[in-house]
Amino acid sequence: MIKTxxxxxxxxxxxxxxxxxDLSGIWMLSGRAAESELVMTEKxxxxxAEYDLLVDDPSLYCEPASTSRVWANxxxxxxxxxxxxxxxxxxxxxxxxxxxxxxxxSVMPDSPSTKNVDGxxxxxxxxxxxxxxxxxxxxxxxxxxSGYIRTSRGIPQSTDTMTIEEIWxxxxxxxxxxxxxxxxxxxxxxxxxxxxxxxDETEMPLYECSDADYDWFNKLNQTEDESE
Amino acid sequence: MRQxxxxxxxxxxxxxxxxxxxxxxTQEIITVDGVIEQVRFKNPHASVLIKNTADNGKEIxxxxxMGAKTTLERQGVTLDRLAVGSKITASGxxxxxxxxxxxxxxxxxxxxxxxxxxxxxxxxxKQIRSELVQMAxxxxxxxxxxGFEHEMPLAEAYRWQDEMVEIMEPAMGEVVxxxxxxxxxxxxxxxxxxxxxxxYILAGMLRDDxxxxxxxxxxxxxxxxxxxxxxxxxxxxxxxxxxEILAGLDAIIPFAEVxxxxxxxxxRTINGxxxxxxxxxxxxxxxxxMIEPTAAWLxxxxxxxxxxxxxxxxxxxxxxxxxxxxxxxxxxxxxxxLRESGKELLPGQLLSLGNxxxxxxxxxxxxxxxxxxxxxxxxxxxxxxxxxxxxxxxxIDR
Numbered sequence: 001m002i003k004t005x006x007x008x009x010x011x012x013x014x015x016x017x018x019x020x021x022d023l024s025g026i027w028m029l030s031g032r033a034a035e036s037e038l039v040m041t042e043k044x045x046x047x048x049a050e051y052d053l054l055v056d057d058p059s060l061y062c063e064p065a066s067t068s069r070v071w072a073n074x075x076x077x078x079x080x081x082x083x084x085x086x087x088x089x090x091x092x093x094x095x096x097x098x099x100x101x102x103x104x105x106s107v108m109p110d111s112p113s114t115k116n117v118d119g120x121x122x123x124x125x126x127x128x129x130x131x132x133x134x135x136x137x138x139x140x141x142x143x144x145x146s147g148y149i150r151t152s153r154g155i156p157q158s159t160d161t162m163t164i165e166e167i168w169x170x171x172x173x174x175x176x177x178x179x180x181x182x183x184x185x186x187x188x189x190x191x192x193x194x195x196x197x198x199x200d201e202t203e204m205p206l207y208e209c210s211d212a213d214y215d216w217f218n219k220l221n222q223t224e225d226e227s228e
Numbered sequence: 229m230r231q232x233x234x235x236x237x238x239x240x241x242x243x244x245x246x247x248x249x250x251x252x253x254t255q256e257i258i259t260v261d262g263v264i265e266q267v268r269f270k271n272p273h274a275s276v277l278i279k280n281t282a283d284n285g286k287e288i289x290x291x292x293x294m295g296a297k298t299t300l301e302r303q304g305v306t307l308d309r310l311a312v313g314s315k316i317t318a319s320g321x322x323x324x325x326x327x328x329x330x331x332x333x334x335x336x337x338x339x340x341x342x343x344x345x346x347x348x349x350x351x352x353x354k355q356i357r358s359e360l361v362q363m364a365x366x367x368x369x370x371x372x373x374x375g376f377e378h379e380m381p382l383a384e385a386y387r388w389q390d391e392m393v394e395i396m397e398p399a400m401g402e403v404v405x406x407x408x409x410x411x412x413x414x415x416x417x418x419x420x421x422x423x424x425x426x427x428y429i430l431a432g433m434l435r436d437d438x439x440x441x442x443x444x445x446x447x448x449x450x451x452x453x454x455x456x457x458x459x460x461x462x463x464x465x466x467x468x469x470x471x472e473i474l475a476g477l478d479a480i481i482p483f484a485e486v487x488x489x490x491x492x493x494x495x496r497t498i499n500g501x502x503x504x505x506x507x508x509x510x511x512x513x514x515x516x517x518m519i520e521p522t523a524a525w526l527x528x529x530x531x532x533x534x535x536x537x538x539x540x541x542x543x544x545x546x547x548x549x550x551x552x553x554x555x556x557x558x559x560x561x562x563x564x565x566l567r568e569s570g571k572e573l574l575p576g577q578l579l580s581l582g583n584x585x586x587x588x589x590x591x592x593x594x595x596x597x598x599x600x601x602x603x604x605x606x607x608x609x610x611x612x613x614x615x616x617x618x619x620x621x622x623x624i625d626r
Contacts, residue, residue, distance in 0.1 A: 053251045054324060059272065075299040092298065152251040207271050207298065214325055217277070220289040221327060 020132045021169045023080035023087075026204070030173070030197035033072065039187035044156055047185075051154030058147060062209035064094055064114070064122050065148040066157050067141065067165070071176055071194050072150075077204055078196065087130055087137060095207045096122070100130040100139050108142065117206070126163065139165040149180060149190070160184045172198060253321040253330040260290050260329065261317040267310045271297045276310055276331070278318065291328045292318045294344050304351030305344050310334070352378075356388060363504055364395040367490070370447050375495025376503045382421055385499040386569050392503050393428045401431030405456075405578025407485075407508060408562050411553040412582060419501040424558075426565050427506040429578055437514045440623040441486060446509055446590060449488040451605040451622060453536050453586035455549075456483035457559060458516060459577045464563060470556045475521035476573070477559070480529070482514030482620035483580050484607045486590070511580065514620030517612050529555050532611045536586050538602035539623075545586045555581055590624075600624070 040048065058065040070091050071078075077092040089098040098114040101107040107129050114125035123145035130139040141163045149155040161182040168175050174196040179189050262278035276292040294300065300307075310316075315337050321330040333343035356378060363373045376388075393403065407427050410420040435441075457477045464476025489507030491500060501507075519525050535546035549555070558581040563573060573579075586607075588600035603624050608617035 062272070075296065075302045209271050211268070211270065212272050214291075214328075217289065217291050217328075220277075 019135050020082070021135050021137060021167065023082060023137065023167065023169070023174065025079070025198045026201045027078045027080075027174050027196040028076070028199050029072070029074045030195050033192060033194045035193070036189070036191040038155065038190055040155070041183075041185055041187060044185035047156040048154040051148070051156075053151065053154070056148075056154075057151045058124065059151055060213040062094055062212050064096060064125055065151045066144075067114075067125050067163060068149045068178055068180070068192055069147075069151055070094070070096060070125070071178065071192075076207065077199070077201065079204055087139075090204055092204055092207050094209050096125070098125065098128070100128045102130050102132075104131075105129060105140075108140075110143075112143070113141070124157070126161075135168055137165075137167040139163075139167070141165070149192075155190075156185055158182055158185055174198065252325070253323050253328075256322040257319060257332070258322045258329060259317060259319045260292075261315070262290060264310055264312050264314045264316060265289070267307050267312065269297055269300070269307050274300055274307065276307070276318070276334070278316065288327060290318070291323075291325075292320065292331045292334070293323070293328060294331050300344060300348075303344070303348035304355070305347040309342050357391065360388065360392045360395055360503065364392060364399075367488075367504065367507070368396065368399045370490070372447075373491050373500075373504050373507075375492055375497050376500030377495055377497055378499060380499060382499075382502065383568065385502040386426070388499075388503045389427070389505060390569075392505055393430070396505070397430065400433060403428050404431045404434065404576075405429040405459075405580065406562055406566065407454075407506070407511075407580035407582070408558060408565075409506065409582040411558045411561065412585065413552065414585065419496050419498055421498055421502075424561055424565070425498075425502060425506060426562060427502075427508050429508065429511055429580065433508060433511045435510050435512045435622075437482070437512060437619070438621045438623060439512060440625040441510065441590075442625050443590060446486055446488040447490040448594065449486040449509055449590050450594070450596070451588045451590060451600060452485050452487060453534065453584050453605075453607045454483040454485055454580050454582060455534075455555060455584055455609070456481040456513070456578050456580040457555070459573045459575050459579065461575050462572065464559075465567070465572045467563075470526055470560075471521050471523070473556050473559055473563070474519065474526060474529075477519060477579075479516035479518050480609070480612055480618065481516055481578055482607060482609060482618045483578070484512045484605065484620050484622055485580065486510040486512075486622070511578075512620050512622050513578070514607075514618060517609075517618045526556065528611055532609055534584060534586075534607065534609045536588075537604075537606045537608065539604035539606075540602075542602075544588070544602070544605075547585045549584065552584060553581065558582065 064070045070093055073093045079090045081088040085102050087100045095117040096114050097117065100113060108127050112121040112123045112125055113128040115121045124147035126141035126144040128139050128141040130137060144157050144159060144161045146159060147157050149157050161180060164179045166177040176194040178192045180186060181189050260280055262280035264276055265279050266277040268275045274294040274297050278290050278292060280288045280290055317335045318329060318331060320332040323329055333341050335341050366373045407429055408424055410416060410424040416422060458479040458481050459476065460478030461476055464473055467473040467476050486509050487507050488509035491504060531550045533548045536544040538544055559579055562579055589597050590600060592599045603626060604621060606619060606621040608619045610617050612618050
């Protein structure tokens with residue numbers, strides 16, 4: 001059970017060394033994102049055709065459908081904690097905490113990199129490792145469980161999906177470019193750009209997702225029907 | 229990889245909210261009445277559960293959904309008005325799930341209305357008004373104005389400028405005219421709309437010809453050589469040709485000013501500049517030069533020369549209107565911009581058309597140039613009067 005209240009973050013304020021981006025602070029999606037032309041394979045189109053938002057959306061169970069789905073949510077906070085050997089990303093959305101070790105592929109964990117504050121891991125967020133390249137943080141993610149990059153349109157991800165997230169600062173804007181690579185689903189890499197703005201806040205409240213499915217509601221009218 | 233990515237056609241799309249209204253709700257607008265059973269202010273969906281009783285007595289629960297709690301909180305929306313037991317009528321988009329709706333508005337028995345968008349707008353308006361009061365107080369008190377960082381159309385920024393001026397009027401007097409900027413061929417300002425900017429001139433800003441200012445009368449102010457007309461009659465509001473516009477003006481007003489755009493430079497925005505009335509502080513007016521609606525006057529207005537001189541009659545800088553802005557074109561822009569804002573020009577109002585290309589800083593250390601060292605800033609227009617230059621003078625009392 002998630003405790004009510006604020007989850008306090010210690011936000012580092014110093015500038016990162018060696019030209020690395022200083023991602024400290026609280027960020028929030030700002031404005032419109034952009035995506036590349038999407039050309040899906042027959043397999044992906046078939047998955048999409050089968051997809052029923054009202055039933056298949058993992059959001060109904062307070063579960064992230066993909067890293068893309070998490071980056072895309074408006075009006076929720078995101079915070080980075082940069083250490084020498086890892087980057088820890090806190091997402092207010094679903095109270096997710098993502099640990100990204102820095103190094104080559106050998107540091108990628110076997111288990112999912114993302115869990116919520118209750119300790120539940122989410123394989124749809126994959127296993128990640130990262131590195132700095134100049135002024136960018138690069139995160140590579142593999143070992144995804146099947147999920148949906150876009151839940152509103154049923155754009156799938158599979159166990160073959162690899163993603164590359166490039167994160168860099170441009171003035172006051174934090175840019176996240178996510179590239180989806182999966183030959184079984186996409187004819188060419190599928191790229192999504194998200195802009196974020198730093199907000200003048202220091203706390204990460206708990207999201208406390210609950211009753212996302214409609215079972216509780218549907219039962220109300222079923223009960224009424226049954227009583228007739 | 230980056231080069232490859234740069235070549236990819238990037239298509240813009242809306243960041244999808246958690247609860248995609250497009251995907252979860254139809255475009256059909258429905259209305260349901262009932263009694264509020266539960267108010268659920270939570271993530272990922274805030275909602276109101278109501279019980280509807282049909283004519284045959286059958287009771288159906290309806291889920292009236294809204295955005296996420298996080299979204300509503302960020303907009304300042306609370307659901308406090310939605311009391312359990314209230315009889316309401318809810319309207320909104322019919323859900324793809326049975327007995328669900330995405331709320332547009334709730335009407336209470338007394339006719340009052342709740343809508344998340346309306347509540348958010350009220351909260352935002354209240355916040356903006358509070359900011360305006362602080363900005364006006366800062367300006368009148370010679371303190372730095374903080375930027376106005378709200379994203380909104382220019383028309384809305386001008387509406388907030390109206391409110392800003394209403395707040396400032398008790399201290400700075402009634403509206404006596406308008407000023408504009410950004411119409412000359414020089415480099416534009418990043419904090420001006422590309423098409424030009426408009427602000428108010430208030431009675432308390434006016435200074436007599438030859439009045440003296442002290443250095444401390446502004447914080448970041450500067451001496452600016454301008455050019456102005458006076459509105460002669462209301463025909464200008466419907467004038468079409470340049471001569472018709474000229475017929476709506478009765479005089480040229482020699483005009484120099486000391487704007488004082490004391491904004492926080494880190495937060496200054498176009499909307500902030502509009503709302504802050506361009507930091508208009510002091511306007512100096514010389515003796516009117518009466519004009520006639522003739523082609524000859526149009527020619528003189530478009531081509532006259534001018535200069536700024538100091539107390540020793542030394543020319544500080546000179547120029548010509550030929551190749552600068554066309555005064556009647558700028559008057560037309562002000563007239564049209566005001567009309568878009570629902571305003572009309574009134575006889576006697578001043579119209580300052582903006583800098584003619586001569587600016588001098590008052591204060592040391594300005595990033596825009598060295599401080600003016602002379603004790604007089606006398607602007608002279610040549611060729612507008614038969615008996616000598618038309619002038620307006622600002623003296624500096626050091």
